[in-house]
Amino acid sequence: MVIRDTSHSVKDTATQLCTDEVCYQSCEQCVSRHVSMCSVLEDAELHTIADISKTIETKAKQQVCAEGEAAEHLFNIKKGCIRISKMLADGRRQIIGFLFPGDFFGLACSNGYSYTAETITDAELCRMPRSEIIAKFSELPALGEKVLNITHTELQKTQDQMLLLGRKRAKEKLVSFLLNIWHKSPASETNADHEIYLPMSRSDIADYLGLTIETVSRQFTQLSKDKLISITENQFVKILDLRKLERIASGE
Amino acid sequence: MVIRDTSHSVKDTATQLCTDEVCYQSCEQCVSRHVSMCSVLEDAELHTIADISKTIETKAKQQVCAEGEAAEHLFNIKKGCIRISKMLADGRRQIIGFLFPGDFFGLACSNGYSYTAETITDAELCRMPRSEIIAKFSELPALGEKVLNITHTELQKTQDQMLLLGRKRAKEKLVSFLLNIWHKSPASETNADHEIYLPMSRSDIADYLGLTIETVSRQFTQLSKDKLISITENQFVKILDLRKLERIASGE
DNA sequence: CGTGCATTTGACCACCTTCAATAAAGGTGG
């Protein structure tokens, strides 16, 4: 098992082992069955994937894989929120992305994981051996194509984030982030009434946007004072003026 | 033709048409024949690619494709240096990457080009219809796999750049950039004697690193004064203390 | 030798960070 408990550590980087149990589960009832990479598979093909997959349940604040470690597995998220991050030698952290159900990670890692993955909430992951999935690309061309498509979308989002990190001001960064999270949150949730659920901490948001927690907090307060958003609880934000927020995010 | 002359414009963003000619060329003698995506193709398969490819020669400072435009073509670089960039509404620019022979662009653009591509030097490009290349993925699985691999590497580099943009200081950014360019410049060039050729302007470097030209310039001067590099001409930089530069780039 | 552009350098300033204190939220045990 690769899951490590990091909940009692400074900056969430400890490496105690935890003992969550691995269990087999049918892919047919999986929440990701008709999204993500599995959606291109026929039922028959699905079984060959199911045979090499294990479902892993983890608590919040657990490390799933570590930057530099040999990349044996690919992970598909079934439930919860995951953060992917990289660190500099002195501990400065950059969060590369927040992942949600249907997203996967650990594939683009031929020379070991290029990032650390940690659970933000309690989570359920589907774990499969990288090598066997890669081997299936020639067997199941549709799978390779689907993965390529997903990777392309991923690349484009990462390039958008480069624009954000390199050229946007603090307020623009936070607003862009809020709108992005809002766009990808399922309609079933609080989406309809313009409410956003933020599972991650202010510190996570800061490290994602290339800011400090203090600046993130001040920008939240400012947006709130300007009546562009309202903050009900710390993790729930309501969009009050979508049009203005969109203009801010695009840098007008 | 999609090439536009931008050499006489403010910030290189004009859209005058130019009339460089398109010509057919055999893929066999192409400099990219044994690198990049073409390397996985058999000679026979190469012909089917050759049939849909055109070689385009362009001068420096020409726009090859524009952010937002319908993405009809994929471009493979045979000669020269290309910059890929995105812009905010008010003109702030972020350069996503500098591309060199063997690199390609324009594939991950299902909803129109997500960036603008411009030549920095005189260049030679191999242009092919996106749809036909994508269609070949099912026909030639090896091609799809190769492209997936390249895209994965690209994604990892982009994530490294996120760390740079979000968490590195000006000096660390510039040093990281210099070392990256040095690593990817062919050994045949000035590599052996620790010399780096920089085809791009200070303004390009600034927009790539999320800085201003003034800061880039000051950091060059500083590194020079600290005897870590020496600047022979503006476009040629010599590495004097590789060990120290590597430590700066990694954030120690 | 002058014109035009890129780069460098200097002085000043602002945005964001850093440091510090306070407040709020969450978890644990009595």
Place this chain on the structure above:
DNA sequence: CCACCTTTATTGAAGGTGGTCAAATGCACG
């Protein structure tokens, strides 16, 4: 259920890195 402690978030004051504005220098090209 509340007291206590820890963690997380907010707010304030001061400072620094890098940005802005402006001028000078260097360089290519006619």
